[in-house]
Amino acid sequence: MTMEMKDSGSVVLTAYHPHSPARIPGMEQSFVQDIPTGHSPTSRKSLPRCRRINRMLSSESAPPPAFSRSNSQASMDSTSMEDFWCEVESIKESSEDGSEEATLLEFKPADEGELEAEWLQDVGLSTLISGAEEEDGQALLSTLTRTQAAAVQKRYNTYTQTLRKKNKHTVRDVRDIFGTNDSAPTFETVPVSPVPSNGIQLPGQKPVWKSVSSNSCLDCGLDKGSPSVTEELSYEVSFSESITILPKTQEWPKNQRFKKEDSALPKFIVRKSRFGLTEVGDLSAEDMKKIRYLSLIELTAFYDALGVELKRNRAERVRGRENGLFGVPLAILLENDQRKVPGIKVPLIFQKLLLKLEETGLETEGILRVPGSASRVKNLHQELEAKFYEDTFDWDQVRNNDAAGLLKMFVRELPSPLFTVEYLPAFITLVEKISKIKLQLQALHLLIMLLPEANRDTAKAFLQFLKKVVANEGKNKMNLWNVSMIVAPNLFIYKGKRANQQEMQAAATTAHIVRLLIRYQDILWTVPSFLISQVRKMNEAAMNNSKRQLMFDKGVRKLLRRKTMERDRPERPESDIPEGVIRVYAPLHSKVSMAIQLNSQTKAKDILARFHCENSCGSSQTMRRQIQSLHEIGGNIGQHCLDPDAYMLDVYRANPQAEWVIKPKAT
Structure with a gap:
């Protein structure tokens, strides 16, 4: 099916999902314009495809995008763009042959208030719309950073203002949700830890922006990357809190310039915290649902901080x-x-x-x-x-x-597109409106966290394959840019009346997105640790709310009073394990449990090694073949497969109520 989404300017963003004979309007027109006089439209296919593409890319029909290249490399740019448009025409011709079917997906018009209402629902705050008091919503609000809380407040304000204009039912004042605090801090662009929901900027206060410093993360750009420069990434502070805001007078460049060479992309390494790194498959489904809520709030706050509009599509379900x-x-x-x-x-x-x-x-x-x-x-x-x-x-x-x-x-x-209809514009915007690679990568990272599980897992498998294709460039002649140019039309297709420079630039934009996805996939499928910390706080807040509610229940109070009177002596605690000692369970090992004293240097892999050593003689062949991992279960997390390099004393102190189990890692 073909889904058309109006984007900036005259460019139309199309997600192409074939199901019926479909044509790509405008593409055929541009090809016909390149046919020499005397050729009828019906004889267009008699010209070799690449010759027609070359003519389309020539200076007479459409100048190629302005890459940062020397004149001697211009032909290489035309060739790479030819790959993109050859793939577009191949898709079009296959649909004309009837092998694929397409349907046009219509988009519902929506006012700003409706869009914000959908946003609030998507971040797990539907109770702000219904007015009901729900523990999960309150728990989520209590974990937000200042920039995240401001993003929620801004969307809720827009929603309530729209309802008031429509003379609908009374809505809650934003101060009833976030609380009031005359000394609430303004937005200083320094890293901060999550603050209570009442510690945010109040209506009427203006944020305080700082200018960009020479050594800020904004200095890591596409045009400055080189193989000899490696930048370290940290996930301990939220992206929106750690960036330095550009002055409002500074504008983003309107025309991005891309370099095709792999050396144009900087090298990034992720600094491991003492909790190690967590991949998306290492957390329970319930916790990943909360990661998605927080990721959308964080992405919105991140775009707000950069002065970029986070565009979303609103499509009918097909x-x-x-x-x-x-x-x-x-x-x-x-x-x-x-x-x-x-x-x-x-x-x-x-x-x-x-x-x-x-x-x-x-x-x-x-x-x-x-x-x-x-x-x-x-x-x-x-x-x-x-x-x-x-x-x-x-x-x-x-x-x-x-x-x-x-x-x-x-x-x-x-x-539905692999990267979902709703967020296709956000993928494009991160390149068109954000000029620095590090910031593009952070936005892309949050978008990956937003994907439904099926989409995320399928996309990961696809990108792992593409990485292998690039690794065999010496034999298959397909480098990173070539692969990105070929794959981009299958994920993002731009179309228009003719292939002008703006559309050619759009083609390069989508290819650049695919290039980032392939190059940095190991980073993108790692859950930022600041989001995991917020999930822990959210779970703790929900547990505390449940306990308070339980204590106020009259029936429970009477039962506890009766049990206290009947008790002759205090009950022994469930566990006599002293502080800093954990009991690890290993159901698949012959020695099913072991008490282990932790110190500041004990890692998860050290505990695994202890069990493997104790059970080396009695282990079954099946158990040896399985990859065993240490899991943190319960307490303030659902289930968490720990990084072998995680320092256990730190994890234990973050979640002292957890159970520790050795079992195979989910694949």
Whole structure:
């Protein structure tokens, strides 16, 4: 289906999800304009595709985007842009052949108040709209930093003002939610820890901006990166709190300039805190839900701090197919696959296509760029739909370029884009409006945290494959920029009346996003530690609220009073384990538990080593093959698979009520 979203200027952002004969308006017009006099439109396809693309990219029809390159490298830029538009035309032609179907997704008009109401619901604060008192909402509010609280306050103010204009029901005053404090701090751009919900800027107060210092994170830009420079990233302070705000008089550059070389991207390393690093699969589903709430609030605060509008789409829900392989929503596809393989996180057909290409296609020259036969891909598509789940499909007959075509088709045919309809504009904005690589990476990081689990896991598998393609550049002739140019149209397609410089720049923008996703994927799928700290505080606040509510319950008070009177002697505590000693359980080991004294240098991997040493003789072969990890369970976290380098005394002090269990890490 084709989804059109109006973006800035005359550019139309399109997420292409094929389902019916679809055309790309404007693209064909620009190609026809390049046909020499005497050629009819029907003879357009007689020209070699790359020749037509080259002519489209020539200075007579449309100047190439202004890359920061020397004149001697201009032809290389045209070639890289040719890859993008060749892929666009290949997508268009495959839809014209009827192998794909498309539907136009209409977007509902919405006023600002409705958009803010949706935002409040998406961050888990629907109670601010309903007026109900809900513990989870209050717990979330109590964990917010000043910039995050200001972002919530701004959206709630807009929502209430819109309702008042419409003469709707009475709404709560923002001060009833956040509290009042005459000494509430203004926005100083220094790192701060989360503050109580009443310690925020009040209506009428103006933030205090600081100018950019020469050594701030804003100095890490695309044009300054080099292989010899490595910058350290820290996740201990929220992104919105740690940035230095630009003066309002300074504007972002209107036209970004991209360099294709890998050296144009700086190297980043993540500094491990004493809690180690946490990947998205290391937290429970309930805690990841809270991470998503906090990530949207943080992303909004981050964009607010930079003076950038966070654009979101509001689209009608389109129901995809409920059976089959292509054109099926990821959630439904996974639900069907999990009946066959319980616990699977990436669709089976997608995994099989990736495996086929990794086994035989990584060294194929032009893999992803050189299209397979349209007729063969169409037949394979139909045969897969009929035979895949019966395990009768012959994978040996599939050529590498055809498998690549099927892989890209799967991504395009998803009823909802892999990076979701709602946040496609935010992905584009982070490049168009934010000029520094480090800030782009931080925005991209939060957007990845926002993705639904199925989308995030599938995107991760896709990007891991693309990284392997780039690693084999010496044989397949596909470098990072080439791969990004080919993949970008399958995720983000821009279209217009003709391929002018603005549209060419838009093409480079989407390719740059894919390049960031491939290059920094190991960073992007790590959960920032400041978000985990907020989840802990949120869980603690919810537990405290529950305890208070329980104590006020009359029936419980009477029961406790009766139990106290009947008790002859004080009960022994459940555990006699002294401070700094934890009991670790290992159900799969012959020695199922062990008390371990912690010191300031004890790491999770040291505890694992103790168990492996104690159980080396009695361990089963199955247990040896499994990757064992230490898990933190309960207390102020749902479940947390610990980094082997995590310092256990720090983790214990952060969550003294947790249980500690050694078991296989979820995959």
